Amino acid sequence: MRWMKAIKKGFLCGRGGALSAALFYLEAFLLSSMALAPLGAGFHRVLDGSPAAMGLAAGGGGDLLGELAVNQPGLWAAGFGLIPWVVLLHLVLALALTAGTYALAASEEPRRPWGDFWSGARRLTVPFAGLFALNLLGWGVVAAAPALALMGVAKAVEGSTSPAAVWGMVAGWGTVLLIMVTLFKGSLGFGQARRTLEGKGEGLGRNLLKGTAFSLRHVMPAAGITLLFGAGRLLAFWGLYWVLAPGFATGGRALVSMLLQQGAFLAAAYLRVAEIRAQVFYMRSWEELAQRPAAGSPAPAPAPGALQPAPTLESSDTLL
């Protein structure tokens, strides 16, 4: 199936994908380190000379953090002072990295990964910011309707002790959330992919609408891509926080568990890149198909960007 092939190609990310994943990972690592540098310095100032802090058992230290929060409020205020700036910087960098990754995915076999990445980032960061804002606004409005409906249902079954009612509500909220996440990510992702593949021939609103329309026409593959990679990231985070994090202590396991956690972050970054690539490959396969000449008509000149030879339409795919 076409979307499975796209996912497979997404995973086989090559040099360009590896570069993107490394940048994604490094950006978050460096920014988080930067954000907490003042807090770290404060920790050293307060804890290094205190035997009370020594010998942290695995998973321990929550009480120390609590005591620091109570007795050293200034430390926290100063320690987290950089966070707002880091978040702002992250917003810009994340958009730029996402734009570069889409551009790199579109070039498929980049000869100059760095060059393609940065030229894509320069070209697409601002449009991507616009697409993100429009998408957030649009789906925010759309999500209000099912949310209100569910709130009504929740009111109606309030007081029910039936597990079916309780889990039904949980499942209801979960389903709505899942659908909204899938639609949000699908429309944004394919809107971005379209912008990357098509260039700036159309306005952002139209761009997003067409991306949304594409994700709705191909709702199963689009959802499949989103959910698969979402599940992968959830797995990475579950392992990160529940399996690896308890190892943190001042003992010998600290370094090992820290390294493993960074490995989990790297895996999450790789999954994000693979997701972007899968979206780009999947959309391109359909656009190429759409551009195939109808029987008997002259073939159009190939578009700039040297689209790849069109894949064969498989029986399971329906061009809508």
Added chain:
Amino acid sequence: MRTRFLATILGAALATAAAAQSPPVLFQTPMSPRNANYTIEASLDPVKHALKGEERIRWRNIQQSPATDAWFHLYFNAFANNQSVFMKESGGQHRQFQFDDKSWGYCRVTAIAQIVEGKAVPLKQMFPREDRTVMRVELAAPVPPGGEAQFVVTFEDQLPKVFARAGYLGAFHMMGQWFPKLGVFKGGGGWNCHEYHLNSEFFSDFGVYDVAVTVPKAYVVGATGVLWKEADTGDTKTLSFHAEDVHDFAWTASPDFVVAEETWNKVKIRVLMQPINRGDIPRYMASVKRSLDDFGRWLWPYPYSQITVVDPPLGGEGAGGMEYPALITADANPFIPRSILFSEMVTVHEFGHQYWYGMSANNEFEEAWLDEGINSYYESRVMDEWFGPGRSIVDGFAGWRMGDVAMQRLSYIGIPGLDPIVLPSWNYVSNGVYNAMSYAKPVLVLKTLEGILGKAKMDEVMKAFFMKVKFTHPTTEDFLRITSEAAGRDLGPLLRPMLYGTGTVDFKVARVASLPEEALKGYDMNAGPPKRIGKADAADPSRVGKGKDKAKEGNRTKEKRLYDSVVVIQRKGELVVPVEVLVAFEDGTSKRETWDGQGRYTTFRYHGAQVVKVVVDPDGKVPLDIRRLNNGWVKEGDGLPARALKARLRTGVQGLLVLFLNWM
């Protein structure tokens, strides 16, 4: 002869039938004064969430003064309107639960009469306090010391939607503090009968309860007493319960309860579980069994024949975490991970109230610490011994662990000096301070006392206190007196400031100086006429001793340098507590000093190896200390704790950034 035989048979049959209609005798010898006895018949309308009832009260005056009036609690009137003391103090919020202002509740006494010489004399209701949670009647006939009064009261309850202890949610009904209930007569001091306050709980006399409740046939009922009779009445059923030597009676009814029963140490454990939490039944069972064992061992075997654990429904958690005699409400939630041990903690805590509230029945309005605080101390004991001290509340959630005492400590150290422990509950500056002072600080006070006395002696002291005050109304002064007697020393000077004052414990390593010993300079005044020490004397072999032999000092520098060290420990807080100090030296040796805590500081001096580490309270025997991080000094820290904590926090921030990235 035949007639006499038939009469005998008939008599025996009638006696058996009569016995079957009488409640059982649970305790051959009363354990309590039993001076407030209630016989109640109540019928629940589960559709209107309303109840109609009639109670007969037999009250005996056990004070030395006559009673000319009687005061009753009508607790449900706390939910009658927004002018009640409870609603004004709470703003409609209790714990984290919000009142639904479409669902008010009340308790209305439709008639009250005193039985005088076999006749019912109606009494006039008066409401002397700020709201209608307290009702007063002037007695038709005064009750002399040792005398008895009987009342007949008919009443109606409208239940509020549950948000604070009692009420309904759907078909779930939690009936706590639901009937007109006498206050406690204090003789010349009149009746102790306070309004229902936001922070306060309850106070009443012991007695025997015979309660018959009529509910729809499909409803499962759990109650304070022992079920001894069940009668079908069409679509409804009437269940008769009997309880002895208790000071309250609570019950619950719902058609949805899943019932689980086990017997442990001859005590029937009955768990009434919400279907959705069915999987948590073993957690409740294990918590009760563990508590039965531990409290039985530390204090006294649980005397009642059963304990019922009620699991409130989702949305009705306001009824959870509450204690009544032989019935407790717990708090399971399918959305709380099992690595957070709240279910166990709440169950252990509420079970502990069977001792500290149930049997040791202090005035919860005025000295809440005597039940909440002492019981929280035992909760931490049970939890720590069960799960381990460092993980008895959070055991691996997102990689974090935390113990019960650490949790209590955190809730105290942020607000240590605002109010004392012993204070009427409505006088606390806030609900948070009430919680910190009534629950958390007493835990730390008692853990500190345990550190001073040792665990074995502490157990002995606390057991002595419990055994002396069970089935009475102990006060803080009783606690100080009895524990001092049991400890064999006056604990007042130590405990009184902790209980009645707002002072804190805060030890600090104020100064550590470890300087290489110096050779003698100037004149040597110890050997005949003063002699100037100069370079020429440095090699004089007769000058052996402290700081007098430079040559020897030179050798020592190469081999093992000696230091003069000073360690100053400061007591920054007002409270005087003895404390141990560990001083470690570079050569691997250490010394353990004891300071009685008197004075504002103490100094320890050493000559020998350099001091490399000083720790005040190395074994954590004084958890009352509000700042542990100033309790020590190290010559060279390895920076690992700071790095480890920063790394863990960075993981969180990095995770958030990555999560955000995935949405762009």
